[in-house]
Amino acid sequence: AQSVTQLGSHVSVSEGALVLLRCNYSSSVPPYLFWYVQYPNQGLQLLLKYTSAATLVKGINGFEAEFKKSETSFHLTKPSAHMSDAAEYFCAVSDYAGGTSYGKLTFGQGTILTVHP
Amino acid sequence: EAGVAQSPRYKIIEKRQSVAFWCNPISGHATLYWYQQILGQGPKLLIQFQNNGVVDDSQLPKDRFSAERLKGVDSTLKIQPAKLEDSAVYLCASSLDRGVNSAFFGQGTRLTVV
Numbered sequence: 001a002q003s004v005t006q007l008g009s010h011v012s013v014s015e016g017a018l019v020l021l022r023c024n025y026s027s028s029v030p031p032y033l034f035w036y037v038q039y040p041n042q043g044l045q046l047l048l049k050y051t052s053a054a055t056l057v058k059g060i061n062g063f064e065a066e067f068k069k070s071e072t073s074f075h076l077t078k079p080s081a082h083m084s085d086a087a088e089y090f091c092a093v094s095d096y097a098g099g100t101s102y103g104k105l106t107f108g109q110g111t112i113l114t115v116h117p
Numbered sequence: 118e119a120g121v122a123q124s125p126r127y128k129i130i131e132k133r134q135s136v137a138f139w140c141n142p143i144s145g146h147a148t149l150y151w152y153q154q155i156l157g158q159g160p161k162l163l164i165q166f167q168n169n170g171v172v173d174d175s176q177l178p179k180d181r182f183s184a185e186r187l188k189g190v191d192s193t194l195k196i197q198p199a200k201l202e203d204s205a206v207y208l209c210a211s212s213l214d215r216g217v218n219s220a221f222f223g224q225g226t227r228l229t230v231v
Contacts, residue, residue, distance in 0.1 A: 004159075032217040043121070043208055043222035044160070051217045090159055094217060102172045102215045105150070107159035 002027040002095045004108035012114040019063075019078040021111045023091030026072060032094040032103070033074040035065055038110075039087045047089075050074060061085070086115045119143065121223035123209050129229045135197035138226045142190070142211030149186055150220060151194050152208040160208055166192065167215055199230045 007022040025031055032051050036044040048059025055067040065076045074091060088110045096103025122141040130136050142149050147168050152160035163182065165173040168189040186192040196203055206227050210220040
């Protein structure tokens with residue numbers, strides 16, 4: 001079974017500071033990994049995804065994430081936080097193994113990011 | 118391109134009543150998901166369709182929840198009878214096909230059971 005652990009349910013940063021949201025996963029097959037963002041009363045929006053190409057993945061809004069197999073991690077970063085980045089962020093893993101498998105998408109518990117002026 | 122449409126946005130019902138949610142995925146998307154998101158938790162997959170067939174419903178409480186996807190397009194999720202613990206946001210998502218295609222989410226339906 002696959003799972004995702006997001007370390008820290010709340011992260012608070014100052015505007016302009018580095019954003020680091022942590023995600024660790026477990027998967028019985030080579031994982032496909034995603035970060036989603038959710039604004040209040042909205043659905044989830046894809047930020048970026050890792051699909052076994054480059055280990056450093058760049059996404060929208062200046063976010064990026066690095067896949068580290070040895071650490072089973074996929075942490076999300078942004079060099080300089082903006083007030084508009086305040087939202088809840090979810091890491092997810094898919095167990096798609098090719099062939100006839102379907103790839104179940106499993107989410108972590110989420111991290112709420114607060115940005116202070 | 119139109120996104121995933123869900124209705125209603127909000128619903129309040131009494132326990133033991135029934136409720137239904139509707140989802141219209143992005144045109145051409147073969148895979149459709151229903152997730153339950155309880156306050157303070159990540160989304161939990163209830164059911165996954167590939168076209169009009171179910172490929173995963175292992176976490177669907179089948180004694181009270183049902184879902185269908187007729188003609189491989191729209192989908193409805195029903196709860197009968199509802200319990201207090203069913204209060205949550207129900208998210209519908211779709212993706213182009215199985216595999217690692219990105220899932221696109223609707224805005225969700227917030228259900229409150231009183």
